[in-house]
Amino acid sequence: MSEVFTKSMARNVYYGGSVFFFLLFLALTFDTSQAIKKTDNRDAITEQVALGKKVWEVNNCIGCHTLLGEGAYFAPELGNVYTRFGNSTEAIIGFIKSRPVDGIPGRRSMPQFNLSDEELEAVAAFLKYTSEIKTARDWPPNIQG
Ligand code: HEC
Incomplete structure (x- = not known):
């Protein structure tokens, strides 16, 4: 890895992090909706x-x-x-x-x-x-x- 933290590296961290946490958010939302279905009367x-x-x-x-x-x-x-x-x-x-x-x-x-x-x-x-x-x-x- 290069010694310098370049702009494109910062951008990749930003986009990668956004995608990762957005997918995590979707997965947890799905999990919650499944759990609620089980308790729902x-x-x-x-x-x-x-x-x-x-x-x-x-x-x-x-x-x-x-x-x-x-x-x-x-x-x-x-x-x-x-x-x-x-x-x-x-x-x-x-x-x-x-x-x-x-x-x-x-x-x-x-x-x-x-x-x-x-x-x-x-x-x-x-x-x-x-x-x-x-x-x-x-x-x-x-x-x-
Ligand atoms: C001012 C306080 C107060 C309010 C408001 C009140 N309660 Fe109570 N309730 C009590 C107390 C104190 C007891 C337990 C003592 C007794 O035997 O009266 C009790 C006991 C009960 C019990 C029996 C519980 C047990 O395990 O023995 C039921 C059922 C109950 N209340 C229903 C209601 C409902 C329905 C309402 C609303 C319409 C209500 N209460 C509003 C004070 C209150």
Whole structure:
């Protein structure tokens, strides 16, 4: 190799590097899109699940709870509450309806939201949906969330 770093050498490094990283970018984009396909269960997003997500947002459930790790740490993780409650939307509905349970010292209680039956069924369907999302690392790591 010559001692001098010529303009044409610099140009080759520039073009070669650009091509290399552009190809790497394409390969990683392809890899990501394949990985997303494996986790995707968007067919499970029904009208009811969409309404449930709205109920979830309007009532700011995430202000106290986490959902698949995101949110507040005041109340239990709900990404897998459907599994924790024995794969039962009725149990989730019953729980939300029965709050608050006061008078247990040291226990935090969830407020009453006065949701309609339709909203209760929808938010339970939404929590069932979240429990079926295939997260990359099987999050939450255990049944307690
Ligand atoms: C003000 C804070 C707060 C908000 C907002 C809140 N929760 Fe809760 N939630 C709690 C607390 C505290 C508990 C656990 C204690 C209890 O038994 O009430 C809980 C428990 C639950 C549980 C049972 C979890 C378990 O593993 O036992 C479900 C299901 C639930 N909440 C759903 C919801 C939904 C749906 C919303 C929105 C409509 C919501 N929560 C909004 C505080 C909150």
